[in-house]
Amino acid sequence: MPADPPSSLYAEVRRSRSAEFSAAPASSPREQAESRILEAAECVFACHGYRGSTLKQIADVAELPKANLLYYFGSKEKLYVHLLEQTLTRWNASLEDISPEDEPRDVLEALVRTKLKLARQAPQASRLFAAEVISGAPFLREYLSGALRDWVQVRCDVMKAWMVAGKLREAEPMWVIYLIWSTTQHYADFAAQIDYLGGAPQTDEDWERLADFVSSTLCDGLCPRQA
């Protein structure tokens, strides 16, 4: 009975047009069309996953004929993969380095704030990623067991050093990472639920307070009191 998801979800396309990420001037018709298509596709894929999305629907959101998408991207799969790669590239760009000399609290807090900023700025990308993982990550196998695994390994090693030094609660380091990822991504992936239940951060101030809450709660939970 419910029609499509609230069309307001798709409205995010329009809201975000020429905002946030799309800092490119995009002059040539190719660039214009491509970014227009990518925005629409991110919207639809994030909402319905790869298999649940149709080119027709993406075309409608982009306000372009379906054949145009295929002219620029060749196939549904290529469009989807392009979008995934674009997302991973952007995420990578916002990741800080880490070293055993750093203070755990500082690093954890920075990580939480970065992830929350992404959840706010690019919720579609987060949902796209989530939908892909829920469906078994058929297009992300390589990335997950390659680049991301390496990134994670470095963090785990540092965290193990912290644990030895008594600066971090003893535990499987991956679980610490999952604690941070899950608590922050939640605000992008489950935005619909949060909208219905309440507690959705709206203003800059809200997001600031949320970041304070999450980071200090996790830090206090993870870093032994310095008493």
Place this chain on the structure above:
Amino acid sequence: MPADPPSSLYAEVRRSRSAEFSAAPASSPREQAESRILEAAECVFACHGYRGSTLKQIADVAELPKANLLYYFGSKEKLYVHLLEQTLTRWNASLEDISPEDEPRDVLEALVRTKLKLARQAPQASRLFAAEVISGAPFLREYLSGALRDWVQVRCDVMKAWMVAGKLREAEPMWVIYLIWSTTQHYADFAAQIDYLGGAPQTDEDWERLADFVSSTLCDGLCPRQA
């Protein structure tokens, strides 16, 4: 290029057949067929969401002709809604009560353990729910803004009392709930990612240690030290 998600995902149907939840004797042909269909449908819907799933695929997993599903459930939508309602009913059954007199640490820990048990026993149900929410919760509007909202309100009131009594960190109570939900559901919803990256709990002992870690970390972070 990647085919369907790892068929091992669908294999969960077989693994879980006559396990966990399906405690029913299920004698009549109707009951047998229905539970068989529901198991297969949960599997497929959890993986691809409502729109990404097809009756043909569900029928194949259930090893029944497609027309049979329609004979028992009438339509794709009715089957999906039936599944959602079944999930919510089961979740409701495992929720404990709460009162301002309880110790926050005990209640939080119990909540974490319950949610983690669900994430382990019924990961498909969790993913089904997650996919539905990601897509904008078109079939869950009523539940989210009705029954679940009430459930949540009660917890929020108790938590506010705890905060006044200095037993719980001052914050938007909803954020506390989201902290618990997100950290626990993560192990069901993002199981594919966890399988590739490592840190997946396997044995009973692993799950016990994970529950200890999550609950004590959150408790230490949320409940002011009693010094």
Place this chain on the structure above:
DNA sequence: CTACAATCTGACCAACTGGTCAGCCCTTGA
């Protein structure tokens, strides 16, 4: 203006979608 390539798209296609239905099975109770 011309020529050549890039851009664009309506019309089309085979495969698949959810759903219907006539009619076949098989049990069960009298």
Place this chain on the structure above:
DNA sequence: TCAAGGGCTGACCAGTTGGTCAGATTGTAG
């Protein structure tokens, strides 16, 4: 033994799917 009704399904249908393609339109360099 037999009728009746639930259980079951192959064949079919209209609408949609991702994708192709011939050709129209546009931009642009000479």
